[in-house]
Amino acid sequence: MDDIIDEKKMGKEKAKSLSVAEQARETEWTLPSFVQQLFNGNVHWEHLLPFAQQDEADKKIGDEFLLRLEPFLKENLDPDLIDQTGDITEEQLKGLADLGLFGIKIPKKYGGLGMSKFNYNRIVGMVASHCASTAVYLSAHQSIGVPQPLLLFGTEEQKQKYLPRFAKGEISAFALTEPNVGSDPAQMSTIATPIDGGESYLINGEKLWCTNGTRADVLIVMAQTPPKVVNGKERKQITAFIVEKTMPGFEILHRCSFMGLHGIQNGLLKFTDVKVPKENIIWGLGKGLKLALTTLNTGRLTIPAAATAVGRVCLKVSKDWSNERCQWGSKIGEHEAVASKLSFMASNLFTMDSVNQFTSIAADKGNMDIRLEAAIAKLYCTEASWTIADETVQIRGGRGYESSPSLKARGELGIPAERILRDARINTIIEGTSEIMRLFISREAMDDHVRRITMILSPKRSLVQRFISVIKSTFHYALWYPKQWIYITRLGHSSLDPTLKKHLKYVDKTSHKLARNLFHVMAIYQQGLEKKQQVLFRLVDIGMYLFTMATTCANAQRLMEEDPEGEGLKAKNLADLYCREAKKKIKARFTYLFDKDDKFSYKIAQEVLDGNYDWMENDIILPY
Ligand SMILES: Cc1cc2nc3c(=O)[nH]c(=O)nc-3n(C[C@H](O)[C@H](O)[C@H](O)COP(=O)(O)OP(=O)(O)OC[C@H]3O[C@@H](n4cnc5c(N)ncnc54)[C@H](O)[C@@H]3O)c2cc1C
Incomplete structure (x- = not known):
């Protein structure tokens, strides 16, 4: 992919960012990703069934x-x-x-x-x-x-x-983000300059929103080291350094405060000629961004696990209040509008648990490529848990908006629904925003196609090599593409519960439809595809729902086998509800995959940016 990034078509800065991101991708595993295969219309059920449990x-x-x-x-x-x-x-x-x-x-x-x-x-x-x-x-x-x-x-x-x-008990922090560098680390401006013949480095720059940064004893700091020349082109080098807070030149400029997470120690840090010995480089020069992204690939599994645990608190709070509170002659949980929130919470929590279980066990085994699984876990669990926290506040009504100390002070149970909501909001932003997760998933989901296209288009390969790649790809797609129209299930488990099997078959079949649509959008938009985020995100969401449906049904199947009349039956019902709802969302995304309103909506957004709607900003006092 790096070979075919075209500076002329996409602009120098963007091309640089994409190139740095491409070089930082992880690429080697023993077992391929379950999700990547799913996006390719090739579901490997043996990785999911029987559903693994913690030892x-x-x-x-x-x-x-x-x-x-x-x-x-x-x-x-x-x-x-x-x-x-x-x-x-x-x-x-x-x-x-x-x-x-x-x-x-x-x-x-x-x-x-x-x-x-x-x-x-x-x-x-x-x-x-x-x-x-x-x-x-x-x-x-x-x-x-x-x-x-x-x-x-x-x-x-x-x-x-x-x-x-x-x-x-010494505490550490991870310093990647800078005031001008968030989702796009290639633009990083913190610099590490070699001195004493490369024996040490002088770090200069600022790092923003570094969690634990204002209290940490040791930090891992990503900084630019001198560029390397590869094939006549300068290649940006980002390197990871261990920095101790006692090193002269390290300064805390400001402790940041936020909407939630009031107890965290997070700040703006400054590095002025901080001298770091070369022994403090982790993994080698130029490997810092790959290190950061690889660390995040499994490190980001903690957020979905934590979000799920908080979701369980929300379910308990919502259940208790829906039983206790009576309005209009009945418990609020008996009003359909509230009841639907409770069933959404329960079914999504079972799915969140299933996804976490699958990804954590795979992470412990360590032999499978789980970047896509972890990204989906982060994306899905943080978005679902945000909805769950929001609905908890709604179910609690006015009490949901009142703080726990205030509730306690007037003699009620100090249920912290508003704090939970404030604390939860950050989860769709840190360790990769939801938008960046969707971009990441779409890039990795298409990797097989991207690699083939790169072999054909790369100017670094000879004409003969490129011609051979065209022939190989033609053969590949001549076999692969028709298969995406023919449904032959690999779901061999005859002992599967019929309801769950029906949903798993749907996953299997729809993965083919997803694969062909991915192929179609690549063929239609080619290099312009990266700009078609709405289309890409719909496809990513379909993949996300298929994966979450699959893990949920596999987990429910396991529980059915253990306790068919008790917990198993309940789990099956939760999985069934989750899948019914997910299917509707999938259908909507396929229906509007190429929504012509995307263009219109984009046009309006650009007009908003140009100030064409400034007349809507009248009669207000700006609060800043
Ligand atoms: C409480 C807190 C703790 C944090 N902890 C740490 C930490 O410990 N270490 C650390 O290094 N950083 C940390 N961060 C930084 C955090 O990781 C970033 O805020 C996050 O990566 C997003 O970067 P940004 O805020 O600069 O947003 P930007 O990158 O400026 O993005 C702004 C918006 O644009 C969207 N966007 C950006 N690019 C694209 C694109 N190509 N396509 C579509 N949409 C796009 C984003 O999704 C987002 O909605 C923390 C931040 C906070 C608030």
């Missing part, structure tokens, strides 16, 4: 830890107080560290708890259900902060130097 011994370790964690959190962390004061005290941090919470995934040989990713997500989930700020503290430190990239790419020397410190 019993691992579950026992997690269960025992959660039993100790729960009383600690209840006794030592008051989430309302943290929300009001914006402070998690040093004593509270020490308590968390004494429990080992800053070294959950760090192997025991370095002093950590050595937990699996599954248990890590369960633990952070429980913390999030109690206090989101504390969960973010832990997650920023070890889902993306220094321990994670060190475990993935650090040398043994680096691991021995830093991991025991984290296991004892």
Whole structure:
């Protein structure tokens, strides 16, 4: 893909960003992604059925830890107080560290708890259900902060130097974002200049919104090192450095405050000639962006797990209030409008759980490409949990908008629905916004086609090589394309529950329709496709619903086999409802895949940008 990025057609800056992003993609695994195959009309059910469960011994370790964690959190962390004061005290941090919470995934040989990713997500989930700020503290430190990239790419020397410190409670942070650089890290302006013949580097620049940054002992900082020349072209180099807060030149300029997550320590950081030895580079020069994106590829699984745990709190709150509150002569839960919110919550939560279970187990196994699965988990769970939190506020009515301390002060139960909503809002923004997740998913979903096109169009290949690629691709598509019109199911499990099987067959069949439509949009728009975000996002959503339907049914099938009359039957009903709703959304997206209103809507948006509708901004006082 990098070879065919055309500066003339898309502009220099955009071409540079795309090129840097392409070079930073992860590309090697033993097992291919389930979701990528699904987008290709080739569902590999053997990766999903039978639905994997957490191993019993691992579950026992997690269960025992959660039993100790729960009383600690209840006794030592008051989430309302943290929300009001914006402070998690040093004593509270020490308590968390004494429990080992800053070294959950760090192997025991370095002093950590050595937990699996599954248990890590369960633990952070429980913390999030109690206090989101504390969960973010832990997650920023070890889902993306220094321990994670060190475990993935650090040398043994680096691991021995830093991991025991984290296991004892030192805190780390991940510094990628800058004031002018958010979703597009290629434009990064923080610079690391080699000195002393490359023995050390001087870091200069600013990093914004670095979670834990104002309290961290150690940070991983992404900075530009001198460019490399490849095939006569300058190639931008981004490198990851371990920076200690004690290094001269490191400064905290401002602690940021937000709509929610009042307890987090997040800030604007400045680096002025911060001298860092070359030993502090993780994974090597120029590998910083790939390191950051690879870290995020599985690191971002914590957010959906935490969002799901908070969703469970919302279900409990909504259920209790819908039973308790009577208006117009009946419980509010008996009014259809409220009832539909409850069933949405329950069915989506079962799906969120299923998706988290599948992705966490796959992450622990470590042999499967789960970038797409993790991106869908992040996208789907954060969007669903936002709706769930919003509906919880709605079901609670005026009490949903009232703060928990105020409710308590007038003698009611301090249910923090408004805090939950405030805290949840960030989840569709951090660690990849929903829009960037959709772009990422569409790029990876089309990878097979993109690779073939690159082989044909790359100016670096000889005419003969390109001609051979044309022949190969013609043969490939001559076989592949007709298959997308013929439905032969690979769903061999005759023991599947008939309702669930019906939905799984739909997934199988619709994956072919998705694959052909992806192929069609590539053929129609070619290099202009990257601009057709509405079309791409509809296809991504279809893939997202198919994957979530598949995991939900597979999980329900497992429960049906264990307990067909009890929990299994309930799970089957939840899966059935989720799938019925998802099918309607899929149908709508196929129906309006090439919606001609997209053009009209885009035109209006550009007119808004040009100020053509400024007359609508009359009679207001701007609040800033
Ligand atoms: C509370 C909090 C904690 C954070 N923690 C960290 C941290 O620990 N470390 C760190 O490095 N960063 C952190 N961040 C930064 C966070 O990751 C970024 O805010 C996020 O990546 C989005 O970047 P941005 O805010 O600059 O938005 P922008 O990139 O400016 O995007 C603005 C909007 O445009 C959309 N958009 C951008 N590009 C495209 C496109 N090509 N197509 C379609 N839509 C597009 C985005 O989706 C978004 O809706 C944190 C931010 C917050 C608020």
